[in-house]
Amino acid sequence: MITDARVLQAEFSPKEVEHRDQEVDVLSSALEPIVAGQPGETALIFGPSGAGKTCIAQFTVGRLQEAVGEMNQQYVNCWQDYTRFRVLYRVLEGIGRAADVHRQSTPRDELLERLRKYDGPQYVVILDEVDQLEDPRVLYDLYRMSNISMVLITNREEELFAQMDERLSSRFGSSVRIQFERYTLDELVSILSARARWGLVADAVGRQELALIGDAAAGDARVAIGILRNAAHRASREGVDEISVDVVHQSIPDGKDEVRQKTIEQFTEHQQILYNVLVDAGETQPGELYDLYCERVDDPKTRRTIRNYLSKMDHYKLVVSDGNGRNRTYRLR
Ligand SMILES: Nc1ncnc2c1ncn2[C@@H]1O[C@H](COP(=O)(O)OP(=O)(O)OP(=O)(O)O)[C@@H](O)[C@H]1O
Numbered sequence: 001m002i003t004d005a006r007v008l009q010a011e012f013s014p015k016e017v018e019h020r021d022q023e024v025d026v027l028s029s030a031l032e033p034i035v036a037g038q039p040g041e042t043a044l045i046f047g048p049s050g051a052g053k054t055c056i057a058q059f060t061v062g063r064l065q066e067a068v069g070e071m072n073q074q075y076v077n078c079w080q081d082y083t084r085f086r087v088l089y090r091v092l093e094g095i096g097r098a099a100d101v102h103r104q105s106t107p108r109d110e111l112l113e114r115l116r117k118y119d120g121p122q123y124v125v126i127l128d129e130v131d132q133l134e135d136p137r138v139l140y141d142l143y144r145m146s147n148i149s150m151v152l153i154t155n156r157e158e159e160l161f162a163q164m165d166e167r168l169s170s171r172f173g174s175s176v177r178i179q180f181e182r183y184t185l186d187e188l189v190s191i192l193s194a195r196a197r198w199g200l201v202a203d204a205v206g207r208q209e210l211a212l213i214g215d216a217a218a219g220d221a222r223v224a225i226g227i228l229r230n231a232a233h234r235a236s237r238e239g240v241d242e243i244s245v246d247v248v249h250q251s252i253p254d255g256k257d258e259v260r261q262k263t264i265e266q267f268t269e270h271q272q273i274l275y276n277v278l279v280d281a282g283e284t285q286p287g288e289l290y291d292l293y294c295e296r297v298d299d300p301k302t303r304r305t306i307r308n309y310l311s312k313m314d315h316y317k318l319v320v321s322d323g324n325g326r327n328r329t330y331r332l333r
Pocket of ligand 1: 019049052053055
C-alpha cells in the first residue's frame, strides 16, 4: 500500500505545490531584486493553519535559490526560537557563523556585530510563527542588515502588529502582504491526490474517499494529509490494497488526534504547562488561566506571552478529550 512513507509526513516539502500560483508569484516578485544582487522586499504571509504558508514560503525561496545559485537561506520557527538571542543565533547558523556561540556567555551584541559584518551573498530568512516572538525588536535588528531579506509568517496580521511599537510597525507596515485562505474541498483533493500518487500504490484511493478526507479536514491541508496517512496505515494493517470509505471514517479521529499530538509535542516547557492547565481547567477565562498557570511555575512568563501562547493554541484548534470519550474544543478568548 505505502511506497514512500515520507511524502505522507507533514514535514515533507513537496517539489511541486498545488493551487498557490498567485501566492508564489507575489512572493517571488517581492524577492525578485535578489536576482540582481539586491535585498528583496519584506514579505508578510498570513492566514489560517494548514493553508500552506510555510510550504509555499519554503518552496518559493528554494526555487529562488536554485535560480540565483549563490544565495543563503534559513528557516526559523519562532514558536521554538522565540527570544531575540535565539533568533539571531539561528540566523548566524544559516551562514555558518554560530559554531562558537555559547548560550550562556556570548553577549547578544556580539551576535549582532557578526551579522553586521556579513557581506556574503543575499540571505533570505523565513521567520515562521513570527507573532510568537518574545521581543519583536529582533525584526528591527534584521531589517537593518544590508544583505538580509525577510519572509514573515503569522496566522493573523493584527496579532503581529499589536506587539510592535510605532517604529517597528511603520517599518513593517509597508511589507508585501500575502493573504492565504483555507483550501477549498477541490484544492484539498488535488493536494491529497498528489501525495497518493507519490506515496501509495496505484489506485489505492479514489476521489470519493479523498473528498471525504478533504471534507473532514475543513480547509486544513495538514489535517487532510494526517488523515490520509492514517487511512493508508490502517488499510495496510488490514492487508488490503485500497482505502475504502469505511477505512476513511475510522481514520478521521486518529488523523486529527495525531496532528494535535504532534503540535503539543513541539511545545516548550511553559507552553506544555499552560496546556495542562487548560486540560485540567476546562472552559476558563484567560485571566483565571493565567493565575492557575502561575501557581504551577516558579518563573512565570508575562501575561502578554501567555496570551500569545493561548492564541496559538486557539489557531491550532486544540481539541481535548474530557475523559468521557467526548472531545471538546476549549474556547480561549
Ligand atoms: N499547495 C500545497 N501543495 C502541496 N502540499 C501542500 C500545499 N499546501 C500545504 N501543503 C502541505 O500541507 C501541510 C501543511 O502546510 P503548511 O505547514 O505550509 O501550513 P501553514 O499554513 O504553514 O500552517 P500553520 O499556520 O499551522 O503553520 C504540509 O505538509 C504541506 O507540505
